[in-house]
Amino acid sequence: MLNIALAQMEIIPGQPDKNAEKMLKFIEDAKNNHADMIIFPEMAIPGYLLGDTWEQPSFLEDCEAYGRDIIAASKDIVVLFGNIAIDKDKKNNDGRIRKYNAFFAAQDGKLIPPSGKSPYPFVIKTLLPNYREFDDTRYFYSLEKLARELNINTEELLAPVKINVSGKEYCIGCLLCEDGWSDDYALAPLSVLHEKFHPDFFVNISCSPFTLGKNDKRNRVFSAQSKEINAPLVYVNNVGIQNNGKTIYTFDGSSTVYSKTGATVHACPAFKETLSYVVLEDIAEENKSIDTTRKENQIEEIYNAVTYGIRHFLDSIRMKKVVIGISGGIDSAVASALYCKVLGPENVLLVNLPSRFNSDTTKGLAHRLAQNLACRYAVFPIQESVEHTISQIENISIQNLYDNTQEHWTVSDFNVENIQARDRSSRVLAALSAVFGGGFTCNANKAETTVGYSTLYGDQSGFLAALADLWKYQVYSLAEYMNDTVYGREVIPHETITLPPCAELSSKQNIDAGQGDPLQYPYHDYLFRSFIERWKKAAPEDILEWYVSGTLEDEIGCESGLVKKLFPTHKAFIDDLERWWNQFSGIAVAKRIQAPPVLAVSRRAYGFDHREAQNGPYYTRRYKQLKEKLLKSE
Structure with missing residues (x-):
């Protein structure tokens, strides 16, 4: 029986000493509760959103030193944790010291290396996100890049970690956050590991910010993955806040365990630091999901x-x-x-x-x-x-x-x-x-x-x-x-x-x-939301296309019939659209750059999440054609 402790800890960004101290306490508590393994989140020692602190060699070395403390504490317990890993003999593309976002496994005071061809005794993050708040390729070297450097296929470097607990060997598929969100990538690390090694279970350690609706999507994605590979999946995320200067992100944890049938069998409370336990053999065959739908609205x-x-x-x-x-x-x-x-x-x-x-x-x-x-x-x-x-x-x-x-x-x-x-x-x-x-x-x-x-x-x-x-x-x-x-x-x-x-x-x-205000919020809230929060952001051409086709209200989500009520003529509609698009793309950019940091909640917050330049408003050729046609029709 493998008793696993999920350490949903609060990570304090840029404070490896405090994070390591907390990790050591969690490890001691897990041992006292007879855990065989404890799992910490991604970048548990340094934090994740650190800006160019990642460019300080002394900070990197300090993180490594605290990592060695965690490895030394792995006597009588397996410790899985995230940390920065450096290779002083190699460089990133920017000429700075080589840095990897790494997944470490330790037991009895020693690292357990992955079982494949990797030249390092740790698992390297394969997929580096470069969207929303993420800027990983600025700082980290991916497994894909390492494979190209070694002139081999990335799949050859993907390998599980094998541990032995009480005489029984377990094969673990180790993933770092984005490696489990591979739908839009050419490579799916989870699928490769499953097809080549058939791990007994997968562990995804993450440092994943809270966004409205994100947990429901993750539950759908990870549940489908565990069912497809016919193996349990353990997801461990952190709590706390981290920022990249202009945007403050909350981390809700919501660590979750999925059985091989895709059932959600364990979930940690949101926004709460906690150490909870699951037994692998108990969850492996579980068919019944606990209710993880958001009870709150x-x-x-x-x-x-x-x-x-x-x-x-x-x-x-x-x-x-x-x-x-x-x-x-x-x-x-x-x-x-x-x-x-x-x-x-x-x-x-x-x-x-x-x-x-x-x-x-x-x-x-x-x-x-x-x-x-x-x-x-x-x-x-x-x-x-x-x-x-x-x-x-x-x-x-x-x-x-x-x-x-x-x-x-x-x-x-x-x-x-x-x-x-x-x-x-x-x-x-x-x-x-x-x-x-x-x-x-x-x-x-x-x-x-x-x-x-x-x-x-x-x-x-x-x-x-x-x-x-x-x-x-x-x-x-x-x-x-x-x-x-x-x-x-x-x-x-x-x-x-x-x-x-x-x-x-x-x-x-x-x-x-x-x-009152010139903003008609029941309409403008939704119009502006289409500018910023749609994954494929709307521009005036899109708005005018939808207006002409009569689908605008459905596309942006406002009340049906509202557009005609507010804008009796095409000219009134176009004047309003251009007024606010000019503001959004013009002086408002300068104001946002100088504004205070924003506390992020949505899928696209202002600040580092929505990156913008002061280029001024632009209208496409198609927009101008549509505008001319509409105005002539009146």
């Missing part, structure tokens, strides 16, 4: 991921207090409820910053929100300072030194809007957070972020954009979920949820008169 998944990410990010930057500018609107209200739940209301300061354009309605809602959350609250009027800034600008003399003339400038209504936003953030919230001993938040949602409907150095500022991967409809759903389920009472006022969104930065934005 999607908005509960979002809530769990966002609160987990906020908590761990704050811990990682050692921030214990936050200041939130609240307008009476939905985004700042949801942010307030989230941070109060994570930090406790005593560590949250809510600030209402009214100008002459803010209504009594929204000022009252801001106050009610603070009362409901029972946190710190202040009203900080900005009208006087805004007028002072306007007066200074209009009364200052601008000297043209090239022709010895002078001029005076007039502040436009649009300028006044931006002055208010910057005064609130760059002046007041920044100062208050410094005095309070914390940071101030960015409350932007994904729709606003998509088209830059925000002010640079104003409401685009903050230490973290926790809602910037959520569309407006998801923010509303999150508000209702927190009222109904998390708090069990109306914390976010009902009127905040029902009022039309409005920036209240000018007389033309009057919430009491129903004059």
Whole structure:
């Protein structure tokens, strides 16, 4: 009987000493519980998303040294773990030291090498992802590249690891994360190992970020794989957060065991560090799956991921207090409820910053929100300072030194809007957070972020954009979920949820008169989502093709009949599309580059996940032809 411990550990990126210390404790606990084997995630010692820390030789050597500590601790237990492996005698294509994303197997203080032709005593990752948040070929050398270097087929280097426990030999197919997601690759490592060696079971160690819906897909894929190869598959993932500077990713673990019949027979809880146990012989023949369908709805998944990410990010930057500018609107209200739940209301300061354009309605809602959350609250009027800034600008003399003339400038209504936003953030919230001993938040949602409907150095500022991967409809759903389920009472006022969104930065934005934002969220949420989250991203040509064929609403997922209701003419539709495409591809790019890091939830978050250049908007030839034809038809 092979008793296997699944170590779903929290990996702290860039801290091999802390990770190794935790691994040693897990190993000791597993031994005390009579485990024969313990399995850790991919890159368990260094972490995975480390940026160019991978280019520090001293860091790499430290990771190797801690790896040797783990190998030494494998007395009376088999330890499977992920770590960086280096070969000082070889180089990567960039001329730096050779690095492999490696799978190590150790027993009785020694490494167990794979049984094939590999020149190394560890398993090397075969498939290196280079999409979404991954940039593996920048740092690591794949098994495929090594095979080409050795002038042999990759299949010849793929081999299992064989261990002996209590006199019985087990043949293990060792996979590293992407090696199990091979549908779009020319090579499928799992299939090769199965066909050549028929392993007793497979182990996939992963460092796989949370994405909405991803676990359901993995269960389908891995269940089908285990059934096809007629062998159990053990998947071990980590928890915690990791980032690549501009995007913060949560890792939910959700480690899972599949029997040879494809049944899901064991699953670790999401977002929780745990050490759990399975007996190989018990799971091998199991036919009945446990229920791994998400018992929570999607908005509960979002809530769990966002609160987990906020908590761990704050811990990682050692921030214990936050200041939130609240307008009476939905985004700042949801942010307030989230941070109060994570930090406790005593560590949250809510600030209402009214100008002459803010209504009594929204000022009252801001106050009610603070009362409901029972946190710190202040009203900080900005009208006087805004007028002072306007007066200074209009009364200052601008000297043209090239022709010895002078001029005076007039502040436009649009300028006044931006002055208010910057005064609130760059002046007041920044100062208050410094005095309070914390940071101030960015409350932007994904729709606003998509088209830059925000002010640079104003409401685009903050230490973290926790809602910037959520569309407006998801923010509303999150508000209702927190009222109904998390708090069990109306914390976010009902009127905040029902009022039309409005920036209240000018007389033309009057919430009491129903004059709100230019974004029609029930449509624009879905239009913008097609720009960014579709695997094959939509561009104006696609949108116009779907519009002409009458399939636009089905393609982007918005309410049927909405497009005609919002845009009575072809020209109105085209003007709206081009307005926001120009924003999305233009100034919004510059704003996103300077925006705070985004907490990722969706299949494509802004930051490193969605890589972009400041190239400006582009319209294809086909788009121009369709546009001309439509406008002529009217």
